[in-house]
Amino acid sequence: MLAATDLECVRGERCLFRGVGFELEPGMLLEVSGPNGSGKTSLLRIVCGLLAPASGAILWNGTDIRKAAEEYRGQLAYLGHQNAIKDDLTGIENLVIPETLAGGEVTPKSAREALGDLGLEGFEHLPTRVLSQGQKRRVALARLAFRGRCRLWVLDEPFVALDAKAVRSVADMVANQVDAGGIVILTTHQEVEIGARRRAILRLGA
Amino acid sequence: MGSFDAFAAIVRRDLLLAMRRRSDVLNTLVFFVIVVSLFPLGVGPEINTLRQIAPGVVWVAALLASMLALGRLFAADHADGTLEQLVLSPQPLGLLVAGKVFAHWLTTGLPLVAIAPVLGIQFDLPPESLGVLALSLMIGTPVLGLIGAVGAALTLGLRGGGVLVSLLVLPLYVPVLIFGAGAVEAAAAGTGAGANLSLLGAFLAVSLFFAPWATATALRISLE
Numbered sequence: 442m443l444a445a446t447d448l449e450c451v452r453g454e455r456c457l458f459r460g461v462g463f464e465l466e467p468g469m470l471l472e473v474s475g476p477n478g479s480g481k482t483s484l485l486r487i488v489c490g491l492l493a494p495a496s497g498a499i500l501w502n503g504t505d506i507r508k509a510a511e512e513y514r515g516q517l518a519y520l521g522h523q524n525a526i527k528d529d530l531t532g533i534e535n536l537v538i539p540e541t542l543a544g545g546e547v548t549p550k551s552a553r554e555a556l557g558d559l560g561l562e563g564f565e566h567l568p569t570r571v572l573s574q575g576q577k578r579r580v581a582l583a584r585l586a587f588r589g590r591c592r593l594w595v596l597d598e599p600f601v602a603l604d605a606k607a608v609r610s611v612a613d614m615v616a617n618q619v620d621a622g623g624i625v626i627l628t629t630h631q632e633v634e635i636g637a638r639r640r641a642i643l644r645l646g647a
Numbered sequence: 648m649g650s651f652d653a654f655a656a657i658v659r660r661d662l663l664l665a666m667r668r669r670s671d672v673l674n675t676l677v678f679f680v681i682v683v684s685l686f687p688l689g690v691g692p693e694i695n696t697l698r699q700i701a702p703g704v705v706w707v708a709a710l711l712a713s714m715l716a717l718g719r720l721f722a723a724d725h726a727d728g729t730l731e732q733l734v735l736s737p738q739p740l741g742l743l744v745a746g747k748v749f750a751h752w753l754t755t756g757l758p759l760v761a762i763a764p765v766l767g768i769q770f771d772l773p774p775e776s777l778g779v780l781a782l783s784l785m786i787g788t789p790v791l792g793l794i795g796a797v798g799a800a801l802t803l804g805l806r807g808g809g810v811l812v813s814l815l816v817l818p819l820y821v822p823v824l825i826f827g828a829g830a831v832e833a834a835a836a837g838t839g840a841g842a843n844l845s846l847l848g849a850f851l852a853v854s855l856f857f858a859p860w861a862t863a864t865a866l867r868i869s870l871e
Contacts, residue, residue, distance in 0.1 A: 515737035523728025529667035
């Protein structure tokens with residue numbers, strides 16, 4: 442279970458938000474919405490432990506994530522603004538190498554399948570440098586196929602730069618993860634119907 | 648996944664990336680060779696002078712070349728977001744940093760060690776000094792990489808980070824320079840390089856122990 446208590450975020454001199462809190466049980470989706478600059482990305486980075494909140498804490502199963510950091514990171518899949526893919530590596534290498542580091546078992550064959558599921562057949566062996574923005578985003582999203590074991594997904598604008606069909610398959614991936622008992626937190630500006638059974642919405646900057 | 652597997656995986660990753668961008672690796676080496684080769688042209692062909700300045704020249708050039716390469720240690724990973732993923736991976740960050748520094752040394756430090764004896768011949772260094780020169784660089788260049796990693800991590804994403812990193816790191820490089828060049832001079836003077844090399848070894852042991860941990864902490868601060 443993930444709980445955030447009384448979070449406050451200050452960037453520079455400006456207070457982005459204060460008094461933000463939520464509790465998420467397994468099998469819940471949280472959509473974070475709000476205008477540009479309202480602190481959505483900062484909130485997600487706080488949840489991941491990349492950014493320290495000015496006050497408040499994130500609790501994972503009742504323990505502060507700063508105390509059980511390595512165990513928490515083993516349960517976490519984070520997709521940031523940046524795709525975190527290497528331009529000089531092929532799509533397959535971009536899945537196999539980081540997922541191996543994250544402790545997963547990924548073979549080139551399963552990586553090819555994951556890329557194919559997101560409509561990248563024929564592009565697996567090209568350096569990702571030559572791919573379009575949307576295709577790069579798909580490579581980054583294909584990682585989630587190997588993160589089913591992670592109990593918490595944190596996705597920052599997962600649908601950005603994707604076409605309608607890819608948006609659909611990513612939304613289905615998210616819905617499946619939530620219905621299988623995972624917790625997913627995501628931000629988006631697009632109206633995307635995610636068929637998860639339990640969902641909550643958090644509005645920032647309102 | 649065990650600690651050693653994670654270490655090996657990050658080393659393999661960085662070596663693979665270096666293989667895809669060979670020009671970056673060559674940059675450091677070419678810089679080193681050019682700087683060392685310019686000195687005989689500037690100082691003149693007086694053989695005794697050259698023999699005397701050789702250890703210092705080669706070591707200063709190695710130091711500058713290492714510093715030049717520092718910018719590449721974390722910058723690319725920071726720019727494309729892979730650094731965030733490394734920080735969030737369940738492996739201890741210090742271990743991953745150690746792997747990155749080791750791979751960095753293999754691609755930028757080790758070539759310097761290999762070519763230094765050839766450059767030493769240009770300065771008419773005697774054969775026993777050539778061996779000591781390579782050995783002192785072998786022990787010394789990893790220290791430069793480890794110390795430099797802390798500076799590179801602290802200045803990550805800053806404008807003018809390159810200048811700042813020199814200011815931060817150069818004072819810490821000075822002892823390595825003194826004992827590294829000192830080892831070669833001592834060998835040439837016939838007093839034995841043992842003491843200098845032992846001190847370099849001590850630097851290496853201390854920086855191996857502290858630098859990855861300090862770099863990991865600096866990276867977390869830089870990413871906030």
